[in-house]
Amino acid sequence: MTSLDAHTEHIILLAWSRALGLDDMTLASSLSAERIEAVAEGTQTLSLVQVLGRTALSGPKDLVRAARDVPDEELALETGLLEIARPHFPGARILGEAQLLYCEEPPELQGSDLVSVSHDPQHLRQLIERSPADDVTRSGVARAPWSASLVREDTGEVVAAAGRTIQHDFLGDIGVLTHPSHRGVGLARFAAAVAVEEAFADGLIPQWRAAGEAPGSLRLAITLGFAPAGHQTTVALV
Structure with missing residues (x-):
């Protein structure tokens, strides 16, 4: 249940x-x-x-x-x-x-005077180039058709981003990437909340995959209102 x-x-x-x-x-x-x-x-x-x-x-x-x-x-x-x-x-x-995990209600989204939300692909590329390759791969943002980046108002630095991929017309699969030097201050939650809100606006059910080796991902999903609903294990054959 x-x-x-x-x-x-x-x-x-x-x-x-x-x-x-x-x-x-x-x-x-x-x-x-x-x-x-x-x-x-x-x-x-x-x-x-x-x-x-x-x-x-x-x-x-x-x-x-x-x-x-x-x-x-x-x-x-x-x-x-x-x-x-x-x-x-x-x-x-x-x-x-x-x-x-899946959610049915958009999380509370409060604006910030410190960062702005950008949908410019160049901002996402800047964050990807400055982030560890394993983090980029795990987040999935590099291959996501939709993305939103958080840009510092004072320096123009891109500090976090969220990506979304549509799965078979109904599910919006959400991934988040935060630069290592800006973790622990709520940026991942802010970026994810933007992605979740946009998914609902587009008529999608937000989906979250919390990797077993990243317990923080599960904690973040729970704070956003996602409910655990299953599990997936995958092996690459080649």
Whole structure:
């Protein structure tokens, strides 16, 4: 059970069904104890998605079949998926575990006299160039079609940014990047709140992926009003 209403849950399951290449109602109509097999030949990943009590394993047919006798609890661990993948793909590597969270109400957004919000792609590029590569990759802002950057009014320095990617028409996947020298002062929350508010304005349900190795991401999502609704574990096959 989650704090999300039934209509929101239905849309989330619809979006994930499409993301996994399934019929629209597959996840919504599945039983909680049933694992859906989403065979995707030619894919470069093996992924276990658990969302709103439903479970789906997505990947090549041989790997999906090899996992049939493995409990979901084991596959939800990076090592569990890796053990399935390695005999077929020796170069398989862990991409990570992430909690999936969603919200239904925009967070309180207060303006700031210290920073302004910019949608200029050049500002985002400046922040990316000055940030650690791992942080940039984890945030996803570099490949996000929509972004908002926070620019200091006094110096013009870009200190944080949020990005949003639309997932199958319904979900707005939010990511945040803050420069290391400006963390801990609420900039990530401000940038994320802007992205969440814009997602609602565009008719999307905001989605947040909190990576297992980044506990601060989960804490931030909770402060923004996101509710935990699932988990995703992914292994790259090549």
